[in-house]
Amino acid sequence: MNAFSSSKASGKKLALFLLLTPFALHLFFLILLPHLEILNISLRERVSYGIYKFSLMNYEAFFTEPLYWRTFLRTAVMSILTTAITLIVAFPVAWYIAKVVRGRTKGLLFLACLIPFWVSELVRTYGWMILLRETGVISNLLQWAGLAVGPVEMLYNDATVMLGLVYTSMLFMVVPLVSTLDGMDDSLVEAAYDLGGNGWNALREVVIPYAMPGIVSGCIVVFMLSLGNYLTPILLGGKDSLWFTDQIFTQFITRFNWEQGAAFGVLLLILSSLIVWLGLKLSRQSFSETMGR
Amino acid sequence: MTSDIDLSCTDLNKNFGSYQAVDNVSFQIPRGSFFSILGPSGCGKTTLLRMIAGFLEPESGGITIKGDSMLGIPPNKRPVNMVFQHLALFPMMSVADNIGYGLRRRKMKASEIKKKVADALERVGLPDVGDRAISQLSGGQKQRIAIARCLVLEPDVLLLDEPLGALDLKLREHMKVELKKLQQAFGTTFIYITHDQSEAMVMSDQVAVMNNGRFEQVGTPQELYYQPDTPFVAGFVGESNHFSGQVVGRNGDVVEVKTASGQVFHSIERIDTNLAAGDEVELFVRPEMIHLSFEPENKPENALEGEVANILFDGGNSRLLIREATTGAELQVVQPQTTQFRDVKAGDRLYLSWAASQSHIFRARGQSQTPALMQTVEE
Ligand SMILES: Nc1ncnc2c1ncn2[C@@H]1O[C@H](COP(=O)(O)OP(=O)(O)OP(=O)(O)O)[C@@H](O)[C@H]1O
Numbered sequence: 001m002n003a004f005s006s007s008k009a010s011g012k013k014l015a016l017f018l019l020l021t022p023f024a025l026h027l028f029f030l031i032l033l034p035h036l037e038i039l040n041i042s043l044r045e046r047v048s049y050g051i052y053k054f055s056l057m058n059y060e061a062f063f064t065e066p067l068y069w070r071t072f073l074r075t076a077v078m079s080i081l082t083t084a085i086t087l088i089v090a091f092p093v094a095w096y097i098a099k100v101v102r103g104r105t106k107g108l109l110f111l112a113c114l115i116p117f118w119v120s121e122l123v124r125t126y127g128w129m130i131l132l133r134e135t136g137v138i139s140n141l142l143q144w145a146g147l148a149v150g151p152v153e154m155l156y157n158d159a160t161v162m163l164g165l166v167y168t169s170m171l172f173m174v175v176p177l178v179s180t181l182d183g184m185d186d187s188l189v190e191a192a193y194d195l196g197g198n199g200w201n202a203l204r205e206v207v208i209p210y211a212m213p214g215i216v217s218g219c220i221v222v223f224m225l226s227l228g229n230y231l232t233p234i235l236l237g238g239k240d241s242l243w244f245t246d247q248i249f250t251q252f253i254t255r256f257n258w259e260q261g262a263a264f265g266v267l268l269l270i271l272s273s274l275i276v277w278l279g280l281k282l283s284r285q286s287f288s289e290t291m292g293r
Numbered sequence: 294m295t296s297d298i299d300l301s302c303t304d305l306n307k308n309f310g311s312y313q314a315v316d317n318v319s320f321q322i323p324r325g326s327f328f329s330i331l332g333p334s335g336c337g338k339t340t341l342l343r344m345i346a347g348f349l350e351p352e353s354g355g356i357t358i359k360g361d362s363m364l365g366i367p368p369n370k371r372p373v374n375m376v377f378q379h380l381a382l383f384p385m386m387s388v389a390d391n392i393g394y395g396l397r398r399r400k401m402k403a404s405e406i407k408k409k410v411a412d413a414l415e416r417v418g419l420p421d422v423g424d425r426a427i428s429q430l431s432g433g434q435k436q437r438i439a440i441a442r443c444l445v446l447e448p449d450v451l452l453l454d455e456p457l458g459a460l461d462l463k464l465r466e467h468m469k470v471e472l473k474k475l476q477q478a479f480g481t482t483f484i485y486i487t488h489d490q491s492e493a494m495v496m497s498d499q500v501a502v503m504n505n506g507r508f509e510q511v512g513t514p515q516e517l518y519y520q521p522d523t524p525f526v527a528g529f530v531g532e533s534n535h536f537s538g539q540v541v542g543r544n545g546d547v548v549e550v551k552t553a554s555g556q557v558f559h560s561i562e563r564i565d566t567n568l569a570a571g572d573e574v575e576l577f578v579r580p581e582m583i584h585l586s587f588e589p590e591n592k593p594e595n596a597l598e599g600e601v602a603n604i605l606f607d608g609g610n611s612r613l614l615i616r617e618a619t620t621g622a623e624l625q626v627v628q629p630q631t632t633q634f635r636d637v638k639a640g641d642r643l644y645l646s647w648a649a650s651q652s653h654i655f656r657a658r659g660q661s662q663t664p665a666l667m668q669t670v671e672e
């Protein structure tokens with residue numbers, strides 16, 4: 001303390017510096033450096049063993065090979081759908097937690113949203129598989145109840161992938177929604193009614209605009225998580241899930257084509273940022289405002 | 294006659310569990326008047342207002358507006374609008390959109406809405422703020438926008454729930470006058486709830502004093518001030534020095550009361566009649582009704598002697614805290630702003646006097662005044 005008190009300003013600066021150092025180091029070594037290296041790898045072409053030259057070939061491959069960009073498009077569309085479904089499911093839940101229940105129940109409900117994260121994603125996903133596979137619980141139940149004749153396969157289709165993703169994402173949507181809705185004065189909704197509105201336009205004109213920052217930040221997080229998810233789509237969707245992360249994995253691990261994998265990685269980053277930017281533009285929110293809440 | 298009544302409530306009751314928040318309240322409000330409900334915190338004012346607005350259903354009783362029963366009609370279908378305690382302006386809409394919200398709900402044409410909004414802004418004296426965000430308004434401006442948002446819908450009755458509570462003192466004083474002017478300009482019936490008696494007195498045509506879910510008295514501010522019906526009203530409206538004692542005798546309608554510490558007062562009975570020797574009573578004298586002098590008065594109906602214990606200086610509202618000579622009881626007296634009394638200082642000896650008609654006497658509440666009254670009538 002004494003050392004700082006001589007010059008308060010420089011003391012403050014030093015404290016800030018010390019506080020930020022671990023974060024800056026983390027940012028540099030674990031995020032920036034690998035990405036720069038990936039960018040570097042993606043921009044080269046192997047000429048022969050150990051010899052590389054600069055090339056855009058890997059990026060060309062993405063746009064010329066339909067499988068690649070179609071996989072990306074499919075992943076993006078499914079992620080957007082997942083985000084939308086998560087929003088629709090999470091909104092009433094968040095409303096209930098923020099506005100209807102009080103005290104202890106509130107905490108308990110929040111905890112319930114957290115429960116899926118007490119087991120690892122792998123175990124959780126296998127749990128879903130136990131339920132949904134041909135010889136699984138639900139299939140047996142349906143047969144036992146006479147609702148199905150033979151075994152029912154519920155795994156390995158898009159709906160199941162979506163279900164898994166929505167389930168995994170719920171918390172990330174509920175938390176920002178609850179925190180914005182919590183800050184909303186109940187009398188706003190009452191005022192909307194009092195001035196002649198009904199439930200629907202109170203929701204549309206008052207609640208949703210109020211909750212917009214929470215909605216947008218929840219959507220960004222859920223979209224990014226879904227797009228970059230690997231385990232859930234692969235396990236629940238099977239080999240043909242055609243998730244873009246699977247393409248990246250295949251390039252790196254199966255084909256050992258690091259250049260191509262790196263290019264895909266960079267493309268995923270750029271394209272997903274583009275989609276988020278578009279989303280923000282469409283909803284007329286600014287990124288810093290949304291995340292600053 | 295009924296056509297002149299905008300709102301009428303009969304025997305309204307509301308319980309929360311076993312707690313009776315509103316207890317058999319009945320009143321009628323004539324068209325175009327400013328009606329205040331005055332009461333301490335937690336007495337059920339908001340609950341009553343929310344029943345009129347339609348957010349709460351009464352357990353029993355009736356609410357009619359312009360002769361139509363409001364029971365079972367949802368808030369968005371009632372011809373009443375409410376200015377909320379914290380205004381509840383929509384923060385993500387512009388001022389103009391806020392005011393237009395209710396008009397849009399009525400499917401009015403955009404051009405017409407624009408005209409009405411501009412007109413409403415004009416009438417509340419803020420013609421240029423339509424495009425601003427709510428956060429760019431001052432407290433008093435927000436106030437007026439909240440009122441404009443309701444009045445643009447031309448409700449039969451406007452409900453206001455302590456809308457000045459959040460403002461600072463100076464602005465509150467200003468808005469009191471402003472509100473009254475707005476009410477007169479629009480000619481709408483206002484129901485205004487507050488726990489601040491000065492707000493109620495300054496603005497209202499009629500004031501209802503509420504306590505523990507009941508209406509203690511409904512009347513003009515003058516009636517409440519000069520002729521309080523109950524000890525609660527006497528104590529709550531304006532300020533009063535309060536004594537408890539026992540009736541020791543009477544002469545016509547002048548009752549003689551002796552307090553526990555031996556002071557003897559005279560007061561004219563008005564509400565609780567037939568007070569007899571031995572009855573426990575409460576006596577109220579307003580600080581501004583007490584006459585001060587440096588010499589003993591000639592045969593006043595009530596006289597006390599004491600010395601100045603403290604001067605509570607507040608400009609024209611200054612009070613002297615006088616410690617009574619024999620009992621040591623303290624009472625407040627308005628300090629006259631005459632040269633004679635301006636230089637009074639602590640320790641000065643003063644003589645206090647007031648007429649019997651200037652104090653109010655009530656049978657003590659402990660004996661439950663109403664049943665006691667009814668008994669005497671029956672006997
Ligand atoms: N929803 C509710 N459930 C249970 N009790 C309630 C409820 N709303 C109000 N009460 C109780 O009813 C009583 C009256 O409340 P109300 O809000 O009408 O008071 P008020 O006169 O408006 O007070 P204030 O001046 O503090 O706003 C209070 O004792 C309160 O605790």
Ligand SMILES: [Mg+2]
Binds near residue numbers: 338339340454
């Ligand atoms: Mg209240």
